[in-house]
Amino acid sequence: MSADPCRGAESMMQPYLDRVLTEAETSRIEVHLRDCAYCSDRYVFERGLRSVVRECCCDEPVPAGFVERLRRRCSDQA
Amino acid sequence: MLLLADTLVEMASSEPPPGVVAASEARDRARFEDDALGHAEHLYRIAVRLTGGRQSAEDLVQETYLRAFRAWRSYRPGTNLAAWLATIMRNANLDELRRQSRRPVQEPLDETGDYYLYNRLAETSPQPQDEVLARLSGTAIVSALGDLPPNFREVVVLVDVGDFSYADAAGILGIPIGTVMSRLYRGRRLLKRALADRAEGEVVSA
Numbered sequence: 001m002s003a004d005p006c007r008g009a010e011s012m013m014q015p016y017l018d019r020v021l022t023e024a025e026t027s028r029i030e031v032h033l034r035d036c037a038y039c040s041d042r043y044v045f046e047r048g049l050r051s052v053v054r055e056c057c058c059d060e061p062v063p064a065g066f067v068e069r070l071r072r073r074c075s076d077q078a
Numbered sequence: 079m080l081l082l083a084d085t086l087v088e089m090a091s092s093e094p095p096p097g098v099v100a101a102s103e104a105r106d107r108a109r110f111e112d113d114a115l116g117h118a119e120h121l122y123r124i125a126v127r128l129t130g131g132r133q134s135a136e137d138l139v140q141e142t143y144l145r146a147f148r149a150w151r152s153y154r155p156g157t158n159l160a161a162w163l164a165t166i167m168r169n170a171n172l173d174e175l176r177r178q179s180r181r182p183v184q185e186p187l188d189e190t191g192d193y194y195l196y197n198r199l200a201e202t203s204p205q206p207q208d209e210v211l212a213r214l215s216g217t218a219i220v221s222a223l224g225d226l227p228p229n230f231r232e233v234v235v236l237v238d239v240g241d242f243s244y245a246d247a248a249g250i251l252g253i254p255i256g257t258v259m260s261r262l263y264r265g266r267r268l269l270k271r272a273l274a275d276r277a278e279g280e281v282v283s284a
Binding site: 050056062063 | 115118119122123127136139192195196216220223235238239259262263270
């Protein structure tokens with residue numbers, strides 16, 4: 001995050017949310033997020049978006065008896 | 079006691095009798111099957127997003143387990159079983175796509191920034207971070223994911239839905255970690271663009 005700190009924060013946002021930044025990078029973006037409303041608003045939004053996507057896909061109901069059916073079919077073939 | 083000692087000597091000095099091998103192999107296999115089936119629901123949810131349909135997801139997971147049970151000896155205990163199964167599932171899915179001869183879609187051009195969705199939604203809503211997220215329906219998200227080109231969709235689904243690490247996803251897909259990252263970031267940007275279009279559609283139709 002050199003010339004434009006907000007640009008730098010934007011480019012680090014995805015890896016930051018994925019928890020793959022180094023310790024030094026993590027603390028740099030966290031210091032910036034604490035001081036910058038523009039970036040922290042977007043951070044909150046990005047984080048929320050991820051959990052919305054995850055929840056909606058993980059709410060997918062598994063068909064009744066799915067695992068048992070699978071077990072039976074696969075042992076028939078064994 | 080003498081009998082036990084004899085047995086121990088026999089076990090140490092020679093191959094165990096065939097019945098013992100068969101029994102312990104059957105136990106290993108049964109245990110493998112139980113462990114593997116413990117991941118079935120997780121794989122199903124990934125499969126629904128990969129294939130875009132419930133029936134095709136069920137077929138894909140079934141094919142995955144048939145292959146996995148045939149190849150169970152090649153799984154090394156103690157390694158990541160979910161990733162091992164996901165690798166099989168991904169290959170089974172590729173085979174199916176090839177069978178239907180659907181060619182992978184060309185990489186789309188996208189020059190939108192990371193905050194594209196936020197910025198678009200902020201035009202119509204003063205508080206995008208709260209209200210607009212609630213406005214994104216499950217249907218919109220599912221259909222937006224389904225519209226991603228397959229090679230972007232599979233990375234996004236593995237990492238953001240399946241919770242696999244970059245390294246696991248690289249192993250499952252057989253691509254370098256750097257490629258995982260670039261497809262993941264671009265895939266997410268494409269998803270946001272697709273969501274922005276859908277969110278606006280919903281506002282207009284509301």
